[in-house]
Amino acid sequence: DxxxxxxxxxxxxxxxxxxxxxxxxxxxxxxxxxxxxxxxxxxxxxxxxxxxTEREWRGAVEFLAEAGHRTDDKRQEFVLLSDVLGVSMQTVAVNNEAYRDATEATVLGPFFVADSPEVPLGGDLAGGAPGTPCWVEGTVTDTDGKPVGGALIEVWQADEDGQYDVQYPDGRVAGRGRLRADRDGGYRFWALKPTRYPVPDDGPVGRLLAAAGRSAMRPAHLHFMVTAPGHRTLVTHIFVEDDPQLLFGDAVFGVRDGLVKRFADQRPGTPAPDGREPGSLQPGGRAWSRVRFDIVLAPGE
Amino acid sequence: DxxxxxxxxxxxxxxxxxxxxxxxxxxxxxxxxxxxxxxxxxxxxxxxxxxxTEREWRGAVEFLAEAGHRTDDKRQEFVLLSDVLGVSMQTVAVNNEAYRDATEATVLGPFFVADSPEVPLGGDLAGGAPGTPCWVEGTVTDTDGKPVGGALIEVWQADEDGQYDVQYPDGRVAGRGRLRADRDGGYRFWALKPTRYPVPDDGPVGRLLAAAGRSAMRPAHLHFMVTAPGHRTLVTHIFVEDDPQLLFGDAVFGVRDGLVKRFADQRPGTPAPDGREPGSLQPGGRAWSRVRFDIVLAPGE
Ligand SMILES: [Cu+2]
Ligand SMILES: [Fe+3]
Ligand SMILES: [Fe+3]
Structure with missing residues (x-):
């Protein structure tokens, strides 16, 4: 029976x-x-x-309704939910299949803005945002090692307070820019050494993270989007090797081993590759950092 | 490679x-x-x-945001989404496990109201709502066939236009009531022969159904909630055997074979089991229907 x-x-x-x-x-x-x-x-x-259980089902339905009410032009709680479940990153993974040694993609995140300011090679895209200056250089090649001259490189990042310019109340543009690789695929620019910051955690998704005992933090990272005709567009970040947040994990599961880079911190007064001494007019000068990121693009479809 | x-x-x-x-x-x-x-x-x-694809992911996120914006105290688009994917019914299924010949449960739906009006055995719960009168009778027993005297039976239904009273603009109560089985577990009441109606299809879930080529209709049904100490509370419906909508399916997957009942339609002037002749003051009288629903309760936890 x-x-x-x-x-x-x-x-x-x-x-x-x-x-x-x-x-x-x-x-x-x-x-x-x-x-x-x-x-x-x-x-x-x-x-x-x-x-x-029916109670859990009811809780899920109420959670989704609250996430919907939390969503407007500035805040997309469902993107955040997808992010913290790793679903956004899995979507990136299935849409950017492994191809030989092509650089891995990671999540776009909510802070990309099209038509960022043009920055000359070697220029500074920090735009006066607070943080430690950072020299970034590398090459863009294809998977046969051939330079991808003229590749469009878009870069964006948070300042040392974890704020992107679009989060500033005054609407100014900072911490973002676009530049073109030279004929040999080389590129170089000044930015800020990235710092960690939390995903928005004052809504239902933040409550979920707290209830699950998870950190809302993302490890420090610098965003890149690299576009060149005949190649797959690459949306990625680089992470900072000695960032302790890497040990606690990334709230959105965006870290890939191959994207963790060594940022070499420099003492004040050390001359930079372009001959500058950042903060040389400040007493004692200013510390700065440098990193190399060689980008390998997969062929386009 | x-x-x-x-x-x-x-x-x-x-x-x-x-x-x-x-x-x-x-x-x-x-x-x-x-x-x-x-x-x-x-x-x-x-x-x-x-x-x-990333485009499909974006579409899903926008769908959820729209469902959230469509949700308020009167309308819960996520419940509806859960309903049309069969997830609500699956939740009912896992929470009301099969037990010998206990009557099967189905979805509660959004139109249940606690504290509906008391109706005496044999009374009429239509409350003046438009539709064909229907005599409903049966017994409440346990799975050993023993009567469950005094079981609380709550009933609710749409009128012949597919409207529940809570959807009326004037706030009147109709098409719902509560009664108690007699000492032998018997019950009987007048209601309306149920008719089919659509789930709310003017939101994103309705668009989904249309895009999927699915009907938003639910087959005609009469809702029951049966409660008795020592027994598992039963939330269910009965359906109408010759309802053509049964062939097209139920938008929320709530139909179970054992819940489809024969409604025997009666010619005007046929005397009812309680001696009444519905609409006997109208010229030619009035057609009516009758159905038997014997309810078997599983033991409570
Ligand atoms: Cu699965
Ligand atoms: Fe970021
Ligand atoms: Fe209903």
């Missing part, structure tokens, strides 16, 4: 999951059909696997 | 999914940990299986 009820229960659940998936059988768009069938199947598997 | 890139890609994706799941390893609440680990695992499996 008990066994028969258990068999009947198993049958009811699997039959229901199959029926819900089959609900999309008449979908005229084959791609939409595949997406909805797969999503429905996995959601049913989740509910069955954890034996989701 | 190609094979090695493919292996590296597989490794990256599975390592990322594992890392995202492991992100919850320090969650202090073991149940929350299990829920988040399982959900994260299934979402990563979904993204990898369908090779979700």
């Amino acid at each position: 008990r066994d028969q009820s258990a068999r009947e229960q198993e049958l009811r659940e699997s039959e229901l999951a199959d029926r819900a998936v089959a609900g999309f059988a008449a979908c005229p768009d084959p791609r939409l059909r595949r997406l909805l069938e797969s999503l429905t199947g996995h959601l049913h598997a989740f509910v069955r696997e954890v034996r989701l | 190609r094979d090695q890139s493919a292996r590296e890609q597989e490794l990256r994706e599975s390592e990322l999914a594992d890392r995202a799941v492991a992100g919850f390893a320090a969650c202090p609440d073991p149940r929350l940990r299990r829920l988040l680990e399982s959900l994260t695992g299934h979402l990563h499996a979904f993204v990898r299986e369908v090779r979700l």
Whole structure:
């Protein structure tokens, strides 16, 4: 009797999951059909696997409603939710497949702005934002090692308080710029040594992180987008090798070993590669840092 | 080279999914940990299986934001989303396990109201709502066939226009009531023969149904909630055997074979079991219907 009820229960659940998936059988768009069938199947598997209670189901529905009410032009709580579950990064992974030694992609994040200011090679994109000056240099090549001359390199970053310019109240542009690699694929610019900062944690997703005992912090990073005709556009970051946050993890799972770079900190007064001495007019000068990032682009589709 | 890139890609994706799941390893609440680990695992499996594009990811995020903005005290678009994916019904299924011949549960739906009006046995709960009168009778027993005298039976339904009273603009109560089974577990009341109606389809979930070529309709049904001490509370519906919508499916997957009942339509002038002739003062009288629903309650926890 008990066994028969258990068999009947198993049958009811699997039959229901199959029926819900089959609900999309008449979908005229084959791609939409595949997406909805797969999503429905996995959601049913989740509910069955954890034996989701009605109270938990209600909690989930209320969480989503609150995330929706928290979302406006400035804040996208569902992107954040996708980020902290690693779903955004997984989407990046499946859309940027491994190709020989091509540099790995990572999440775009919410702070990219198109049409950032043009910066000459060797120029400074910090735009007066506070932080430790950092010399960044490297090459852009293809996977055969051939230079990708003229590649467009867009860079953006937070200041030492963890703020991007779009978060400043006064609307000024800082910590971002675009430049072109030279004929040999070389590039170089001044920016700031990046620092860690938290994802927005004052909403339902922040509460979820807290309840799960997770850090809302992202390790220090410098964002890059590299575009060149005939090559796959690369959206990535570099991370700072000795950043202790790397040990606690990245709230959005964006770190890849190959993107962790050594930033060599320099004592005040050390001359920079371009002959400058950052902060030379300050008493005792100013410390600065330098990093090398050689970018390898996969072929475009 | 190609094979090695493919292996590296597989490794990256599975390592990322594992890392995202492991992100919850320090969650202090073991149940929350299990829920988040399982959900994260299934979402990563979904993204990898369908090779979700960045454009589709963006579409999903925008869909969720729109569903959130559509949600207020009167409308819960995430409940509706859960409903049309069968997730609500699966949650009902896992929380109401099969037990011998206990009557199956189905979704509560959004129109239940606590403290509905008391109706005497044999009374009318239509409350003047438009529709065909329907005599409903049956027994409440346990799975050993013993009557459950005094069981509380709450009933609610839409009128013949597919409207529940809570959707009326004037706030009047109709099409709902509560009554008590007699000592022998018997019950009887007048209601309306149920008719089909659509789930709210003027929001993003409605657009999803349309894009998927699915009907937003629910087959005709009469809602029951049956409560008795020592027994598992039963939330269910009965459906109408010859309702053509049963062939097109239920937008929320709530139909179970055992809940489809024969409604026997009666010619005007046929005397009812309680001696009444519905609409006997109208010229030619009035057609009415009747149905029997014997309810079997599982033991309570
Ligand atoms: Cu799954
Ligand atoms: Fe960032
Ligand atoms: Fe209903």
